[in-house]
Amino acid sequence: xxxxxxxxxxxxxxxxxxxxxxxxxxxxxxxxxxxxxxxxxxxxxxxxxxxxxxxxxxxxxxxxxxxxxxxxxxxxxxxxxxxxxxxxxxxxxxxxxxxxxxxxxxxxxxxxxxxxxxxxxxxxxxxxxxxxxxxxxxxxxxxxxxxxxxxxxxxxxxxxxxxxxxxxxxxxxxxxxxxxxxxxxxxxxxxxxxxxxxxxxxxxxxxxxxxxxxxxxxxxxxxxxxxxxxxxxxxxxxxxxxxxxxxxxxxxxxxxxxxxxxxxxxxxxxxxxxxxxxxxxxxxxxxxxxxxxxxxxxxxxxxxxxxxxxxxxxxxxxxxxxxxxxxxxxxxxxxxxxxxxxxxxxxxxxxxxxxxxxxxxxxxxxxxxxxx
Numbered sequence: 001x002x003x004x005x006x007x008x009x010x011x012x013x014x015x016x017x018x019x020x021x022x023x024x025x026x027x028x029x030x031x032x033x034x035x036x037x038x039x040x041x042x043x044x045x046x047x048x049x050x051x052x053x054x055x056x057x058x059x060x061x062x063x064x065x066x067x068x069x070x071x072x073x074x075x076x077x078x079x080x081x082x083x084x085x086x087x088x089x090x091x092x093x094x095x096x097x098x099x100x101x102x103x104x105x106x107x108x109x110x111x112x113x114x115x116x117x118x119x120x121x122x123x124x125x126x127x128x129x130x131x132x133x134x135x136x137x138x139x140x141x142x143x144x145x146x147x148x149x150x151x152x153x154x155x156x157x158x159x160x161x162x163x164x165x166x167x168x169x170x171x172x173x174x175x176x177x178x179x180x181x182x183x184x185x186x187x188x189x190x191x192x193x194x195x196x197x198x199x200x201x202x203x204x205x206x207x208x209x210x211x212x213x214x215x216x217x218x219x220x221x222x223x224x225x226x227x228x229x230x231x232x233x234x235x236x237x238x239x240x241x242x243x244x245x246x247x248x249x250x251x252x253x254x255x256x257x258x259x260x261x262x263x264x265x266x267x268x269x270x271x272x273x274x275x276x277x278x279x280x281x282x283x284x285x286x287x288x289x290x291x292x293x294x295x296x297x298x299x300x301x302x303x304x305x306x307x308x309x310x311x312x313x314x315x316x317x318x319x320x321x322x323x324x325x326x327x328x329x330x331x332x333x334x335x336x337x338x339x340x341x342x343x344x345x346x347x348x349x350x351x352x353x354x355x356x357x358x359x360x361x362x363x364x365x366x367x368x369x370x371x372x
Contacts, residue, residue, distance in 0.1 A: 004222045009233035010161040017165040019222045024168040027059035038098040043113040045073035048105040051174040066093045073108040075261035086116045100125040106132035107139040114145030118160035126162040131171040133183025137224035142232035152322035153253045169217045181303045182267030190227045196340030206301045244342040247334040248273030254319035275363045281335035283352040313357035
């Protein structure tokens with residue numbers, strides 16, 4: 001079993017992301033190395049627990065059934081009601097300030113459990129065990145936690161770094177095809193903003209990646225973790241550089257919001273968002289046509305996406321104004337001057353944005369859209 005330890009700097013101290021197939025087998029030892037805890041509580045979802053619960057029990061427990069807390073991990077359940085419910089469950093099961101919370105699941109589980117850990121008794125130890133592509137390469141790293149409001153995505157939350165992240169690529173074998181495919185959007189994002197060689201690797205090897213080839217995952221997952229670690233280590237609280245990780249997300253979050261978090265998985269919305277952002281970059285005179293073409297072509301190779309919503313450009317712009325990256329109602333976009341480099345821009349003409357929004361539904365043809 002090959003393992004790779006990648007350190008992530010944070011204001012609370014560095015923590016390790018341990019990557020490799022089968023690392024969960026050593027999960028109990030890795031957690032024990034953090035120190036002694038009065039109790040260890042697991043937060044997951046029924047769907048995830050059915051898929052990986054036996055493996056997790058062998059690796060870390062929990063031995064006590066009362067220390068397992070499950071919640072619906074649909075995006076629509078990522079709200080303050082869920083946080084309250086989980087906090088009350090922790091109280092009933094005896095969690096105290098010396099307890100540890102282990103989040104096992106995808107981005108929703110990690111975000112919600114992370115916010116619970118940050119706020120319960122003003123903060124208890126957090127361990128992330130991501131089970132989806134999105135979570136393994138992106139959302140479990142960097143300490144951003146939070147939940148949605150009806151007005152927008154991730155508007156309530158905290159920066160709260162985990163003490164440890166255990167990233168086991170074997171967990172990805174149980175993922176439904178759509179979830180695995182959607183998660184590749186974050187891999188493409190990292191390549192587009194920070195690693196032109198990885199972008200070229202994806203162009204050459206996308207079919208291998210989609211087959212979940214072990215060597216391809218062994219190549220990609222640690223590289224993506226390193227990119228995220230490098231960025232958040234230099235800008236933990238999104239004061240500048242970290243904004244580049246939001247490539248495609250201003251569009252993506254708006255799509256999720258206007259469809260009430262019911263149409264897209266997060267990666268699918270980001271996939272649409274990256275294509276739209278590439279096109280906006282060209283409209284703004286930032287992104288070369290050749291690079292727009294490469295980004296759109298690679299995203300299309302992820303597989304079919306839910307269709308663009310039938311909603312006006314004005315309504316989508318209004319949704320974007322609620323995005324947490326907006327400043328004083330002024331929209332900010334991450335654009336790609338060239339593949340492997342990204343910057344934030346707040347002077348994109350509104351008419352250029354509306355042109356992109358009106359054209360965006362045609363970025364995919366009918367054969368690339370599914371209605372599931």
